[in-house]
Amino acid sequence: MPVVTEKTNPNVKKESKAPNSAENKKVVYNTKDLNLWYGEGHALKNINLAINENEVTAIIGPSGCGKSTYIKTLNRMVELVPSVKISGEILYRERNILDKSFKVEDLRTNVGMVFQKPNPFPKSIYENVAYGPKIHGIRDKKILDEIVEKSLRGAAIWDEVKDRLNQNAYGLSGGQQQRLCIARCLAIEPDVILMDEPTSALDPISTLKVEELVQELKEEFSIIIVTHNMQQAARISDKTAFFLNGEIIEFADTDKIFSTPSDKRTEDYITGRFG
């Protein structure tokens, strides 16, 4: 990716940051012995991962390593696949989301998701952002107006669309559509935002905008981002998990992963020897 090359050296960028005070941070997602099968295929193997709040956690790895499956398990979106089987525990704020009594609707109201390909509804920009609040029962036009403006500002797209809120979202460019999807996600006021390769369909400038946005959003939200792009993980994340063949090979501070990885396979991957 040709995005802002001077930033691609992670050591330079991260130096200014104090070594993480992660010990004091609360854990938002705690995954324990997670296994997942698609039919006979064992897609996730004994995943153990503790994700802190108000951090950006990047998940990297080659295609088919299970990173997308993992992030979709965090909001149980993976259950849309008919033949899926899951064992283990995922504690979200100390409650097991894989428990049958846990309502997915409840979970997904707290955990928003931004998808790989921008997927706005074929409705107006306003209706796209108001969709979440509306399905959760907000009918008051004034409140909806405020939510829409706040969310669009939050996703750094307000100035671009404020004069055409009633136009169809399909008139926006790909990058704008993705930021609209982020706004739509902010409108349900989530606690965690899951991002599944949110920039893989975007051009470099749109990618940069989304990356800057992620940096701002982490003040308020916990962000888990799957990315194909190692430079992106290095630029924007605090922690990085490296997945390979359904296993976590290494999980550590991003600085460490990209400077002194402890596993040979991590090193091979980040130096571009495979993947």
Next chain:
Amino acid sequence: MKYVDSEQVHKKMGSRLLANNLAKTLFFMATLFGLVVLIVLIYRVLADGLGWINLDFLMNRLSTDPERAGIWGAITGTLWLMLVVAPVTMILGVGTAIYLEEYAAKGRISSFIKTNISNLAGVPSVVFGILGLTVFARALDLGSVVLAGGLTMALLVLPVVVVASQEAIRAVPQFLREASYGMGATKWQTIKNVVLPAALPGILTGVILALSRAIGETAPLVVIGIPALLIPVPDGIFDKFTILPVQIYYWTVDSALVAEYANLAAATIVILLIVLFAMNSIAILIRNKFQKRY
């Protein structure tokens, strides 16, 4: 040695080109045949019927006197029939399609049901007429009224609506559903707010095509027992009625007795064709206008 002998190729070239042209001619003739028949048919109908169409013909009640006979009763009957068929097929057809596509677990049972719905579309319409006669007209004791005819017709065209709606629902991209689920929407909220609006043009097209099939069907209603000569105009769904194709049928049958009945039948066919043409145009218009791009 070369495998392709140019001398041989040259010798056979003539017959190959001949076969080529023959094939083209054959397919053209096939197309032409249908076209010519259609043109002759329309020409004859227009020649026989056009002179008989005027306001009186449209607005008069039925009569044995060809000079005074009109099709107002059949037009009203057709409208009443559609008022029964449209909502019943919409609710049952779209409901079935939603269930099969969105709720039913994909498996043997659901694919068995789907296959049978497609088979149902091929059942002769007379069979539906017998069903309507047995169940609606006799068992439920409705008699040969609009409601009985409408329910029979609704069952007849139901498979068309189910299949068209299923296809429309299936064509809604999965990523739109994911976006909705991802915000904590329930399945029903997702269907109501995302899937149905996106599938609506396809569903409406299917419904209109189904209705235009129902408008042209004769056999099931003849079986139910529509009177050959019905002078009163129906006022509601519990009245006896007749419809355009049935009127055409009886006039054609009776044209052996009164020659002018053939002209009345032709005039009615023209009206029916106009109605069908209008409905199909609306279906195409809806399909083109609301075609979604994702």
